[in-house]
Every structure is written in structure tokens, then in C-alpha cells.
Amino acid sequence: MHELSVAEALLDLTLEHAGATPGARVTTVQVVIGQLASVVDDSVQFYWDEISRGTPAEGARLQFRRVAARLHCEACGHDYAPGAEVLACPRCDSAQVRLTAGDEFYLEALEVTTDPAQEATR
Numbered sequence: 001m002h003e004l005s006v007a008e009a010l011l012d013l014t015l016e017h018a019g020a021t022p023g024a025r026v027t028t029v030q031v032v033i034g035q036l037a038s039v040v041d042d043s044v045q046f047y048w049d050e051i052s053r054g055t056p057a058e059g060a061r062l063q064f065r066r067v068a069a070r071l072h073c074e075a076c077g078h079d080y081a082p083g084a085e086v087l088a089c090p091r092c093d094s095a096q097v098r099l100t101a102g103d104e105f106y107l108e109a110l111e112v113t114t115d116p117a118q119e120a121t122r
Contacts, residue, residue: 006039006105007047013107014057023115026057030111034104035069069102 010029018024029048033039041064052058071087072079075094088095 002038003040003043004047004051007044007051010044010062010107011048011052011055011057014060014110015055017110018056018112021112021114024056024112025115026060026110026112028063028109028111029057029060029107030063030065030109032065032067032104032106032108034067034102036099036102037105039105065108067101067104070100071097072100073097 010031014026014029018026031044033041041062044064045062048057048060048062052060069082070079071082071089073089073092073094074096076089076092078089078091079100080090083090087097089097
């Protein structure tokens with residue numbers, strides 16, 4: 001169900017931005033998701049297809065861009081990709097690390113088409 005709330009939030013943002021243009025139809029929604037964000041692309045697309053029916057975003061495809069996780073060691077300054085089980089710095093073994101990438105989740109861009117007849121009435 002987590003993906004349903006994700007899809008709802010994306011749809012709200014999409015309609016808010018696309019709604020500024022009369023006759024706008026959303027064709028593509030580009031979403032950035034960090035590796036550590038627990039979001040399943042196919043589930044979000046499934047819910048999107050259901051909840052976007054009857055809106056200007058109906059039929060739009062979601063494009064997901066994944067961002068790999070990156071950590072910064074506060075002790076030695078080393079930047080690295082975390083291992084599957086161990087987050088400690090591979091250079092100095094410190095656990096004083098900070099996440100610098102991989103928890104992103106945001107709407108990056110929309111592709112929108114407009115109906116020329118609607119544009120003419122503006």
C-alpha cells in the first residue's frame with residue numbers, strides 16, 4: 001500500500017503543474033528514486049494507471065531514474081558506495097558516516113502536450 005500513497009502524491013503534483021496549461025495532457029512523468037527509498041517501480045505504475053483515469057494524466061508513463069547510494073566518512077573523508085551488509089567506511093572502518101545520495105524521491109520533469117483548440121481560447 002505504500003506505493004499507492006506514492007502514486008497519489010505524484011499524481012497530485014503532476015496535476016498541479018500540468019493544470020496551469022489549458023488543455024494539457026501529461027504523457028510522461030520522470031521520477032527520481034534513491035536506491036535506499038523503498039519504492040517498487042512496477043507497483044507505483046500499477047497504482048498510477050488506476051488513479052489517473054479520467055484525469056489529464058491518464059495513460060502517462062512513469063519513467064524512473066534510480067540514484068545509487070553513496071556515503072561519506074566523517075572520520076577520514078572517504079566517499080564510497082556502501083556494501084550490502086556493512087555501512088562502515090572501507091578505508092578506516094569508522095561508523096561515523098553520512099548518507100550523501102540514495103534516499104532521493106522527487107518529481108523531476110513532466111512531458112505535456114496541449115490541445116491547439118484549447119490554446120486558441122486563452
